[in-house]
Amino acid sequence: MSTSLATSTNAQPQSCRPAWWKEVVVYQIYPRSFMDTNGDGIGDLRGIIARLDYLQTLGVDVLWLNPIYDSPNDDMGYDIRDYRKIMAEFGTLDDFDELLRQVHARGMKLVMDLVANHTSDEHPWFVASRSSRDNPYRDWYIWRDGKDGREPNNWLSHFSVPAWTWDERTGQYYLHLFSRRQPDLNWENPKVREAIFDIMRFWLDKGIDGFRMDVINAIAKAEGLPDAPAQPGQRYAWGGQYFLNQPKVHDYLREMHEKILSKYDIMTVGETGGVTTEHALLFAGEDRHELNMVFQFEHMSIDATDGDKWRPRPWRLTELKAVMSRWQDELYGKAWNSLYWSNHDQPRVVSRFGNDGPYRVESAKMLATVLHMMQGTPYIYQGEEIGMTNCAFDRIEDYRDVEIHNLWQERVLKGGEDPAAILRVIHLKGRDNARTPMQWDDSPNAGFTTGTPWIRVNPNYPEINVRQAMADPNSIFHHYRRLIQLRKQHPVVVYGKYELLLPEDEEIWAYTRTFMDERWLVVANFFDGSPLFELPPAVPCQGGELLLANYPVEPHGEGVADENPPHRFRLRPYECRVYRLTGWR
Template sequence: MRKVWWKEAVAYQIYPRSFMDSNGDGIGDLQGVISKLDYLQDLGIDVIWVCPIYRSPNDDNGYDISDYYDILDEFGSMQDFDMLLGECHKRGIRLIMDLVLNHTSDEHPWFIESRSSRDNPKRDYYIWRDGKDGAEPNNWESMFNGSAWEYDGQTDQYYLHLYSVKQPDLNMENPVVRQELISMIRWWLDKGIDGFRVDAITHIKKLPGLPNMPNPKHLRYVNAMAGHRNIPGIHDFLQQFKREAFADYDIMTVGEASGTPISEADQWIGEENGAFNMIFQFEHVSLDFGPEGRWDCGPWSLIKLKQIMQKWQLGLDGIGWNALYLENHDQPRSVSRFGDPVHYHKESAQMLATFFMLMQGTPFIYQGQEIGMTNVHFHSLDDYRDVEIYNYYREWLMDGHDMEETMRRIRFRARDNARTPMQWEDTPHGGFSSVVPWIRVNPDYHHINVRQQLTDPDSILNYYKRLISLRKSSETLIYGKYGSFMDRHPEIFAYSRSLGDESYFIALNFYGNTPEFQWPEELKGERCQIVLSNYERDEQDVPDDCRLNSHFVMKPYEAIVYRLG
């Protein structure tokens, strides 16, 4: 297995609008990020991933780009960005940016020209079609609800938008479009950034002819046969981006690759053949989707979680590399989703950290995850800001569904759960800003914040520091093989990491119960030492020798890391 810096790194995702406001306008900015770099360095972070900061009308919080070569004024200037990059590098922290290739804003100059007339040279930069029988060109649904087509009266055609109506899809079949994007990628890499997280990349290839799809609304969530995800021919585009842009630089590339089967891992992230270094796969964060899809919040199974993680851990071993995560700007807070923020907030957040941080792959911590930030329970729709929420609310009620059930789903699943301001201290607005922020702070900032946790040696934050330090102390916890144990146990998740003569064993109680733990037969007789735990344990609870009769009762949401041998 090839050793490289991005495999050994711990990454931290920053949603700049909600990270730190330096100028008192209620919106986080680049100078705010700079002001917190020492905090990130102390945490042990090696790479920051900064969500879009390009010029944008902000219909989808920056993922609708109107100028790839400029910074949105509310975040600062290009000089601020250059300062951020320099200050990161002074601290040994690398910086990767979001790369949005599937679409632009409808306010991008390319689209303004494209929609100006049917014979404009940039008309073919986007996907335009005539309507059929007085309706849209086909029955495709937007990922944000509603039709994926928008009628443009000026030229009497429809344009395709898989996301917001203000995010028209680029026509990747046009080689000039690909060259424009490659030039932009190289421009940023020449500035000295350290790579990209590539947004919605599985959607850049559309099925030829753009045919109707069966049950299109369902396809928003279960897209195996959809006309715009992982379509044959996509790797021709991806390999061109790799060959003509990425390959010339020592960078980290991570693709957001929903629906990518592990059978295609070599094409996506193979050590030699892959288009990217890593991908974010979505299987484990789709566990609690109900029959109606993402907004249908159902129960999840620990056994199913084990199967998914084992599949990716073992399936990529020797082929590619995992990107490890539980949260990001599109996902609910993990302690609210997989833990117990009411009764075992600290314990469950620490257990979840241990779960994903010590597997084989590069871990990505989302801002606030390191202090156990929770989902927010806004009572009014007016408190939400995400365009997706408003589309869902309108369509779901139009279909005759109950308003309270609709709001319940929104409170659990809304992307805004991850976008409330970072909770720095117990002062107005959580120390994020001196004024009312662009989105309300979660009221629990009074008891969940950085300042309080810095002074508490047993806090979630200080546990993350110990966990990161442990990972970096051993090549086994980076490059070691993954082993699975107790696969059918309904409450305990257990796995090992092994390299040469060194091994680690990680035991995790995923619930508030107290199940009995018994050493797996394969490990009995091994010498063992606890190197990290989220509870204090007496020595008699866990003997030095993992003998035949070694067993004990696990505490609620307990995490224990053993070094074996």
């Protein structure tokens, strides 16, 4: 950052303690779907190397890779068989070393996924653990006797199956909060913790720049593993209150920080489903010595019924603003936000919160602007920067995600629900929406592979692709470039205090960012109407300089009679504007 406070000696508010990881923009790569160089239909490390110049042109600072470790791929790499080996489909450890060198040579950093709550059932630790009850590795996982001829408790896993599986050989059940092939590690065992710390040390000593920690707030379970409250007649229930955000997780993370994280200048972000701002202050408080930031999921649940994403409901802008603004307000000066709309587990944002039809370009730019102008570290998921959309496959056989197939098994094959209705909800919320191959150009398979892709390419790739986006100066891609440049040039984007305006407005999201002698105004229309924006009297200013917009803006509003920016102007469908206010002090 050309005006970085992380290296500046200029005075700044105490609440804005500088750090390099606060000033960066992160780009998430799902390696399987990014770029294939050997024609096997699966993305690989050499493919990432081949596209580093593209990422450098975009302007991102940090690359986060989804798991690339050796895995049977029951859950697309989140079931790890060997933490020190690269999945053969992705390449070799030498390929990784070359990738790391090339990333650093371009002035970028690389963050790895750390999956420490569970392993694959093919990991040597678990193979030994299930071999006998008296094996030294038995206590590396969570084994229990059944209760009344059933599982040890009634917990339901994340993947819509019971969280316990019976092992015939040893006559006990093992716990898995995800698929049956992802047994949970027993973090109460100090040998487990030391083994995980040693794995972290292995990668950090190679020179990586941090970790995104998968479901890290689930590594501690409640003592006694009690039953979860269930509805009458319901055999299984969600037990998150007994395995998410347990007090002991902070003991484990402080130990991790003391022994490992504090020894390196790195970035850490925890995936922490079910966290509130109060939890986040514990995980990522400035002086807590745990993590730098967490991913929260409150804004990912506003279109779900009672937290069940497979029962979607209409969302309201006031809900979205309230959630995001609360995180901005309650963490300010105490902990750091992560900012994201999309990742490998979520639908494409332009299809979810924007308009992937006639206003795809405008709404994608608007969504990017609203997010990147907030306080926190922004994360871009691959393809988001060109406006990739959801992809609705006609047949369940075309989907690859274990979560989707478990849903189909439970709801359609066992439950007898309407297959067409379940496919519709998968089209809206399925994780494979984010996992279709990156759309590089309009050649066969979107330039992703010369072979048969592991999952079908979105058929809209001839119109939506990197080549087209880079050639068009008004594309979504170049809008993201401008957003990233603003962050690098202006500390107010990184460190400024956020203040929500018009909290009850159901069409307009408007807020200010204030830092030292700068105040910026962000105004966005989230829908296809033409609402009138009027600056509240509580935000005095003499005028404003337009810094960024997703429509051409004439000095007097293209003939709109009531135009008087930034005090009063009418917004076009999905329009957004960013002003630097003058005369506000």
